Amino acid sequence: MTPRPLTLITDNWYDIRDLSNLSGKIEELIRDANGPHWAVWVVSALLGAIGIVAFIGGVAIINIWIERRVVGRMQSRLGPNRLGPFGLLQPLADAIKLMQKEVLQPKAADGLVFSIAPIAFTVPGIVIMAVLPWGRNMSLARLDVGILFILAMSSLGALAVFTGGYGSNNKYALFGAMRVIAMLVTYEIPSVLALLGLVLFSGTMDLADMVLFQEKFWIPLVLVQPLPFLIYFISSSAELNRTPADLAEAESEIAGGYHVEYSGMKFGLFYAAELINAVAISAIIATVFLGGWWFYKLDELVPGWMIFIGKIYAVYFLFVWTRGTLPRFRIDQLLAFAWKWMTPMAFANIIVVAAEVLIWDETGASAGLVLPLYIAFNMLFAGVLIVAWVRFMGPRFSRFPDRLRYFDRIDVPSLPAMRAPAPAAAAPKSGSGAPARSASEGGGDLRGGRLVGGPRP
Numbered sequence: 001m002t003p004r005p006l007t008l009i010t011d012n013w014y015d016i017r018d019l020s021n022l023s024g025k026i027e028e029l030i031r032d033a034n035g036p037h038w039a040v041w042v043v044s045a046l047l048g049a050i051g052i053v054a055f056i057g058g059v060a061i062i063n064i065w066i067e068r069r070v071v072g073r074m075q076s077r078l079g080p081n082r083l084g085p086f087g088l089l090q091p092l093a094d095a096i097k098l099m100q101k102e103v104l105q106p107k108a109a110d111g112l113v114f115s116i117a118p119i120a121f122t123v124p125g126i127v128i129m130a131v132l133p134w135g136r137n138m139s140l141a142r143l144d145v146g147i148l149f150i151l152a153m154s155s156l157g158a159l160a161v162f163t164g165g166y167g168s169n170n171k172y173a174l175f176g177a178m179r180v181i182a183m184l185v186t187y188e189i190p191s192v193l194a195l196l197g198l199v200l201f202s203g204t205m206d207l208a209d210m211v212l213f214q215e216k217f218w219i220p221l222v223l224v225q226p227l228p229f230l231i232y233f234i235s236s237s238a239e240l241n242r243t244p245a246d247l248a249e250a251e252s253e254i255a256g257g258y259h260v261e262y263s264g265m266k267f268g269l270f271y272a273a274e275l276i277n278a279v280a281i282s283a284i285i286a287t288v289f290l291g292g293w294w295f296y297k298l299d300e301l302v303p304g305w306m307i308f309i310g311k312i313y314a315v316y317f318l319f320v321w322t323r324g325t326l327p328r329f330r331i332d333q334l335l336a337f338a339w340k341w342m343t344p345m346a347f348a349n350i351i352v353v354a355a356e357v358l359i360w361d362e363t364g365a366s367a368g369l370v371l372p373l374y375i376a377f378n379m380l381f382a383g384v385l386i387v388a389w390v391r392f393m394g395p396r397f398s399r400f401p402d403r404l405r406y407f408d409r410i411d412v413p414s415l416p417a418m419r420a421p422a423p424a425a426a427a428p429k430s431g432s433g434a435p436a437r438s439a440s441e442g443g444g445d446l447r448g449g450r451l452v453g454g455p456r457p
Helices: 020-032 037-074 090-100 111-131 146-167 171-202 207-217 226-239 264-288 304-325 331-363 367-392
Strands: 442-447 450-452
Touching: 020 037, 037 090, 037 111, 037 264, 037 304, 090 264, 111 146, 111 264, 146 171, 146 207, 146 264, 171 207, 171 226, 171 331, 207 264, 226 264, 226 304, 226 331, 226 367, 264 304, 331 367
Parallel strands: none
Antiparallel strands: 442 450
């Protein structure tokens, strides 16, 4: 491979701008010492695993503070600000508190299944990070079918949720698990179809090759495929069980969802897994849609893994933004939205992408001519579909009446506890001979837009 003239990153082992230099130096030392051949693979795997686990462990703690502070600012609140400077030690205090709490388990629960669920829910998000390209030569496990591996790991979340709900031997936990599984299965379909569009356009399922495809043509795939980006982002929000799709353990529900019986660090694993999975999904979006470690020659001056982490947090901010601003959907609205808009639009996008790839291959046109045309057409196509759905299907998902209704009289009964029965002898009589209703008994009416004769607190 010809050297890149602009690069400032050297091959020295101490140059942390490319962390593959350090692992390469260690492998070289093992070979020079005539070590066993398997030691090279074991040491390389351990170094990569330690790096990924250290990153995940760090962001799982830091993102708690970031998310609470950002959401607080969006909702005109301060967020954590007491413990430590700017409240930076609040996540650490929360972690210590969870560690000190007693881990309870229902007597009738299946102990093995009950204990496996938090682990099974946490591991897939960590494993996904192993196949992502962190830099030009920084992939712990480069797979030819990286997209399929990501989809397989993402699907394990449904099994972990069912395990937690079923192993708790609690009907409310099981109901919450079934609701989440229905949501996961529903949104798995459009997310797969969205990634399939990217595979068709780039011609590969290797995540590193997808990044190189975007580097080759100097264009992130989010510009060429805006509709799959929107579909995958919404589907991922639902699969992450984050607001506005956190229907299993929403505050308005009667129970805490599939993990209602968990306490202590077992519950802490569920909570940490949601943050880890959010970072993993952000990393996937940053890789396949935003170019990963590549950014218009900047990766030759700045370490690619730093650019990649910056893109991860840019996508993560979108997840925090939606959580802090959007209202929660009902379960019927959420499922209908996936089946009636996202899945059909994902199929339509695949047809369009297949036609575009066929035209590009058959005509042999240059990328400088074809890609701008595809960007304009696909953005117009996505805009037309969104406007058409909002116009024709949006009213069916309305939460409120279509028009205002005015009632000239509304009976407002008071609560039983607020009624103070008057003595029988002192009860006044109205002019018609019927006993008059006091204000404390309720029964007020609405006249002229204000309540008259209603109960008083």
